[in-house]
Amino acid sequence: MIVITAASGKLGRAVADELTRRVPVSDVRLAARTPAKLEFWKSRGLTVVRTDCDDPGSLNAAFAGADVVFLISSNGPNEVRIRHHKNAIDAARRTGVKRIVYTSFVNPSVQSKFIWAHSHAETEPYLKASGISYTILRDNLYASNLDGLISQARETGTFALPGTTGKVAYITHADIAASAAAVLTQRGHEYKTYELTGPEALDGFEIAAIISEAASRPIKAVDLALETAAANLRSAGLPEFAVEGIVSMYAAAQAGEYATVTHDVKLLSGRPAAPVRAHIKAVAVRELVKYT
Numbered sequence: 001m002i003v004i005t006a007a008s009g010k011l012g013r014a015v016a017d018e019l020t021r022r023v024p025v026s027d028v029r030l031a032a033r034t035p036a037k038l039e040f041w042k043s044r045g046l047t048v049v050r051t052d053c054d055d056p057g058s059l060n061a062a063f064a065g066a067d068v069v070f071l072i073s074s075n076g077p078n079e080v081r082i083r084h085h086k087n088a089i090d091a092a093r094r095t096g097v098k099r100i101v102y103t104s105f106v107n108p109s110v111q112s113k114f115i116w117a118h119s120h121a122e123t124e125p126y127l128k129a130s131g132i133s134y135t136i137l138r139d140n141l142y143a144s145n146l147d148g149l150i151s152q153a154r155e156t157g158t159f160a161l162p163g164t165t166g167k168v169a170y171i172t173h174a175d176i177a178a179s180a181a182a183v184l185t186q187r188g189h190e191y192k193t194y195e196l197t198g199p200e201a202l203d204g205f206e207i208a209a210i211i212s213e214a215a216s217r218p219i220k221a222v223d224l225a226l227e228t229a230a231a232n233l234r235s236a237g238l239p240e241f242a243v244e245g246i247v248s249m250y251a252a253a254q255a256g257e258y259a260t261v262t263h264d265v266k267l268l269s270g271r272p273a274a275p276v277r278a279h280i281k282a283v284a285v286r287e288l289v290k291y292t
Helices: 010-020 035-043 056-063 078-094 117-128 143-156 173-185 204-215 226-235 240-254 264-269 276-290
Strands: 002-004 028-032 047-050 068-071 099-105 133-139 158-161 192-196 220-223
Touching: 002 010, 010 028, 010 173, 028 035, 035 047, 047 056, 056 078, 068 078, 068 173, 078 099, 078 117, 099 117, 099 173, 117 133, 133 173, 143 158, 143 204, 143 276, 158 204, 173 192, 173 264, 192 264, 204 220, 204 276, 226 240
Parallel strands: 002 028, 002 068, 028 047, 068 099, 099 133, 133 192, 158 220
Antiparallel strands: none
């Protein structure tokens, strides 16, 4: 039995979809705080259970009889994330789970400029000390993080974000899901850590050029001040922990923390990772069609 935590999120659903192509649906259990969001998957025959990482009893029930748990990192301030991760790992140990596959992040260090990387810096050693077999997947930034900025660029003619010169090896949810599904269903990945990235690292100027080509209009890259980005996020109603996390992510990108390219996606999934430029073009064209 494979259990996916935070299964109602985009990554959880993508991994569930990959798993249904590899194993019987009866071998997959989806755990989420709001099971109603998973009715589609329930209708396909997957087991859906309610789980709250602050409720040890719900974790025990979700993990009972599981061979592998796909532990998707939690949301919230670092103290919440760390507590949730440790609660899940403890529940896996109590219920006899054989292996945990954990979604970490690039450069999980307290020295990282990205605040939320600090939660992974504490979770990874805790998982390794748990006595449970583990596999760690360190994901780079999602390509879909660019979608809103691409839409805005199409409307305004400017691709604006802090740290425009910082290169990032963006990766798609589909490539992470394919890699995760392989690790969840195959042997030989125990006690290993993989760095999941796209096949190229692009900066904001390169992204603006790709949008410009796809949208058939000039798009200018603008290096937004971190303070301006923070003010924009606050005006959009984001809580302060989210503002601090996102702004620190931009600072980390500017510092080059996300520029390294690996081929672990191909190693795990058997196919090359999708170039982020293909994602950018697809979103830009979609936005162009929307407004024509």
